[in-house]
Amino acid sequence: MKLADYDSQRIEAKWQKVWDEQGAFHAEDGDASRPKYYLLEMLPYPSGTLHMGHMRNYTIGDAVARYKWMCGYNVLHPMGWDAFGLPAENAAIKNGTHPRDWTKANIQEFRRVLKRFGFSYDWRREISTCEPEYYKWNQWFFLRMIEKGIAYRKKSKVNWCPDCLTVLANEQVIDGFCWRHETTQVEQKELEQWFLRITQYSDELLEDMAQLASGWPERVLVMQRNWIGKSQGTRVRFDVAGISGASLEVFTTRVDTIYGASAIVVAAGHPQLDKLLEGVPGRTTMASQLKAMRQKSMRAADIATAEKEGFFTGRFAVNPFSGEQVPIWVANFVLAEYGTGAVMCVPAHDQRDYEFADKYGLPVKIVVQPAQGVPLRADRMSEAYTEHGRLADSGPYSGLTTEQALAKMTADAAAKKFGTGETTYRLKDWGVSRQRYWGTPIPVIYCEKDGMVPVPDDQLPVRLPEQLAIATAGQSPLASVPEFVNTKCPKCGGPARRETDTMDTFVDSSWYFYRYTDPHNFKAPYDQTKAGYWFPIDQYVGGITHAILHLLYSRFFCKVMRDLGLVKHDEPIARLFTQGMVQKGGVAMSKSRGNVVGAIDMADKYGCDTGRLYTLFAAPPEKDLEWSEQAIEGSSRFLNRAYRLVEKHAERVRSIPIEWNALTDLAKATAKEKILIRRTHQTLKRVTNDFEVRWHFNTSIALIMELVNELHAQEPLDQEVSPTILKRVLAVMVLMLSPMTPHIAEEMWEMLGNSGTISRQKWPAYREDLTREEQIEIIIQINGRLRGKILVDENLTEDETRDRALNDPRIAPLLVGKEIVKVIVVPKKLVNIVLR
RNA sequence: GCGGAAGUGGCGGAAUCGGCAGACGCGCCAGCCUUAGGAGCUGGUGGCCGAAAGGCCGUAGGGGUUCGAGUCCCUUCUUCCGCACCA
Structure with missing residues (x-):
């Protein structure tokens, strides 16, 4: 039974009510009197229960938001709900509830939990994407995109998940499996679909990453860069021998190796394949081989490790550079969707081609030699030479460097009209049609006479019918x-x-964060002046899982908005922070694994401040955090310890006005006071730094713990410590805690006799002169090994420091009979004596 | 295979610019207080040797740069994440 615990439940409810009544965290649109700060955490999908993994995300954001408030910023810190989506619909099918009711109940629960944790959201700006007031603007944007040719309709092969009964975006297919159903293989289906032309912005999405380099994690940028997958190369046409007018195009980034091509290899799904095989002997065998190849697993990991297989088609193609005839093969390692679906096979200079040639006995012809060293010989090769070098056996191009040849051969191909320089991308247009109920209706009408007609703006929103409809196979x-x-x-x-x-x-x-700047606008998605004031988002906080999907789409939307004249910036998010996951038993918390620590359970047992403190203390925020039921006791203990300290001394200091700026005269201070004053300013300096640049709240908390420990160590504090000094020290301690554990901080602030909420107090400034110790500890090393420590005056000169070290009674005997080679003096830090 | 991040006590982690390795917390040990302790307080706690003073070893392994390396360089290994036959 715990007896001494502070009453977290009462205190937390009390201050949440105060904040609410005061509107303590209301952001003011367009306030020019102070700098703005837009801080955002990724909006949650309201499903299941909120656990401490979620709470970590919000706690990090909240600590920063509250800190920024205290630093005088006009902070926008909103919250909303990503409320459309499949789970609502699936739950509806399963339980017979309407997705709207299911979603609303979840939102209510989520809101309750977030409020229970006292996060500093401006709740006036709450949005929910399933409300017509919101999705109307999805439709509005869609119509603008149709006008701009960015939204378009085409029949295409799409990813179809037989469990979701809907189409998936490429980004939602993971290794050939559905992102929501890890064991369900995605099928290919031909459907008429709506697409957003994100590829129009491929280069810009790539180039503008330069603007993000300082504010986004490198690995997120790397992932996006790879996803866009820009590749510069050459498209070359090979005529097919014996079929007049027939040709195959290949895409290559190494046209300089084309004289080494020993075959053309096409994908099993290549559209011209049937035509090629017409009239070729052995067609029936080939047809069955083809069929087998096409049915092979599409799982990327399998494909990558799969044995290369292929067969000769019986046809030949003519190398337009050399005039040489090379065989046309079909193979499983060529992707139909990328490039032209056909490649030239250059065994000497491409590893995959080398392996393929090795298996099927295709010739290896070296046409690029290393710039230095021993020339390569085909009969001594064990792997492809893929580096750049100098061309050999390449007709008129022999002797050129790879770089020269790439340019010249591409230009020549263009001049002779059998090729062209080309840039390809891995990024595909974004398929946005979903054959599901619980989403934004696409605002388009089909008329037999007029064809596709966009819904006029004044008829928006196109509302979802209240009547729940359930998907049947293949039909929306x-x-x-x-x-x-x-x-x-x-x-x-x-x-x-x-x-x-x-x-x-x-x-x-993709654009919800703009709506927060003007959430109740009925005439436009948002007011441009308001968005202009708040944007870009100064700090976005969320999981790495959204590194590609959400963050790439958001960047794309911003650029479309800019081209529509709705915003002036190129990038919506200036800084991105990806926090680590909260794990239990080494894996991320998730309902399906049954390893969640519920947020409400946490708050009921220890109080939310303890939960907040622990998630910030247990690890730096970017790292994964292993939940420990034992370690959390330590956080609880610390808060109690701090609370008791304040409780004990509150009476004595309560009536003393806090004069933070009053000069502190160390000369008049007692020894105890000096220690406390210096320790306070040192702590404040480092905690401030942690908030400003590092976000290492774990070290901030450790420092505050040390300060509290020091206060305990200096007991009795009613002797030799004036109430004025004690009040300042306790006040700073409480102020530093307040962004992280705001409720208990408010309570302690009040106990200390202060008025007004701590949440709107000014973050105290440390004084550099008060952080300095009178005496500095100097480390003395001999040959780099610690041999002693001395205390010296701060302003001791280098020479004096050296003399003190050499004459130190502990050191001097160790120097007898040795030759001093060198003495390194690092002022205010150490002396290293090098002996021989 | 390519790209990225990481590897420090029994555990989470600290060491911010190349300068005392292990702050702070958990756990553990001892003591105090107590009818009681899953409360509180005090002290101890990397390994080895030692009664102690002190010494030696120690940041995944090996090598290097330096007066000095957890930190920089080379190399090997391991783990995690992302991409993956992208021509």
Whole structure:
């Protein structure tokens, strides 16, 4: 039974009510009197229960937001709900509840938990993406994108998840499996779909990363760069021998190696394959081989390690540079979707080609020699030479460097009209059609007479029908709601049908942070002046899991908005922080694993301040954190210890006005006071630094713990410590804690006799002169090994320091009979005596 | 295979610019207080030798630079993450 614990439940409820009544965290639009700071945590998908993994994310954001408030910033710190999505619909099917009811109940619960933790959100700005007031603007943006040619419709092969019963974006396919169903293989289906032309911005998305280099984690940028996958090369046309007019195009980044090509290899899914195989002997065997190849696992990890397999088609192609005829093969290692779906096989200078040639006995012809060293010989090669070098056996290009040849051969190919320089990207347009109910209806109408007609702005929003519709195989749920589907053509007034697909929910989250700047605007997605004031987001905090999807789409949306004249900046997020996961038993907390620590349970047992403190203390925020039920006791203990300290001395200092700026005259201070004053300023200096540049709250907390320990060590504090000094020290201690554990800090602030909430107090400034010790400890080393320590005056000269060290009674005997080679003196730090 | 991050006591972690390795906390040990302790307080706690003073070893392994390396360089290993037959 714990007896001495402070009453966290009462205190937390008390101060949450005060903040709420005061509107303590209301952001003021357009306030020019102070700097603005837009701090955002990724909006949650309201499903399941909030656990300490979520709370860590919000606690980090909240500590920074509160710190910025105290530093005088106008802080925008909002919260909302990513409320559309499949789980709501699946729960609806399972339990017979409407997705709206399910979602609303979850939102209510999430809001309750976040409020229970006392996060400093401006709740007036709360948004929910499933409300018509919000998704109306999804539709509005969609219409603008149609006008700009960014949203378009095409029939294409799409990723289809048979469990989700919907199409997935490329970004939602992981190794050929559905991102939500790890064991469900994604199928390919031909469907008429809406796409957003993100590829139009490929280069810009790539180039503008330069603006993010200082504020975003390197690895997120690397992942995005790889995802965009820009590759510069040459497209070259090979004529097919014996079929007049037939040709194959290959894409290569190493056209300089083309004289070494010993085959053309096409993907099993290459569209021209059937034509090529016409009239070739052995076609039936080939057809079955092809079929087998096409059915092979699409799992990337399998593909990468799979044995290379292929067969000769019986056809030959003509190398346009050399005129040489090379065989045309089909192989499993060529991707139909990338480049042209066909490659030239250069065994000497490409590792995959080397392995393929090795297996099937294709010739290895060296056409690039290393610039230095022993020339390569085909009969002594064990792997491909893929470095740059100097061309050999390459007709007129022999002797050129790789760089020269790439430029010249590409130019020559273009001049002779059998090739062209080309840039390819891995990034594909973003397929946004979803055959599900719980999403934003795509605002388009199909009329027999007028074809596709965008819904006019004044008819927005196109509301989801209240009647729940459930997906049947291959058909959108909305198609089964006649009241929704049947409508009039906005152009001719004749009968027409609505688009029944809904939008990918990543559309919702691609621009939601703009809506926070003007959440109740009925005329526009947001007011440009308001968004202009708040943007860009100064600090975004969220999980690394969104490194590609959400963060790339958001950047894309921003650029579209800019081109629509809605914003002036290129990038929406100036700084990104990706916090580590909270794990239990070595794996991330998740409901399905059953290893969650519920946020409410935590708050009920220890109080939310203890939960907040522990998540900040147990590890630096970017690292994964292993949850420990034992270690959390330490955080609880510390808060109690600090509370008792304040409780004990509050009476004595309560009526003393806090004069933080009053001059502290160390000369008049007692020894105890000197220690406390210096320790306070040293702590404040380092904690301030941690908040400003490092975000290592774990070390901040450790320092505050040390300060509290020091206060205990200096007991009795009612002797030799004036109430004025004690009050200042305790006040600073409480102020430093307040961004991290705000409720107990408010309570202690009040106990110390202060008025007004601590949350709006000014962050105290440390005084450099008060951080300095009178005497500095100098380390004395002999040959780099610690041999002694001396205390010296701060302003001791280098020579004096050296003499003190050499004559130190502990050191001097060790020097007898040795030759002093050198003495290194690092002022205010150490002396190293080098002996022979 | 390519790219990125990391590897420090029994555990989480600290060491911010190349200068005392292990701050702070957990756990553990001893003591105080107590009818009681899952409360509080005090002290101890990297390993080895030693009664102590003190000494030696120690930041995944090996090598190097330096008066001095957890920190910089080379190299090997391990773990995690991302991408993955991208031509």
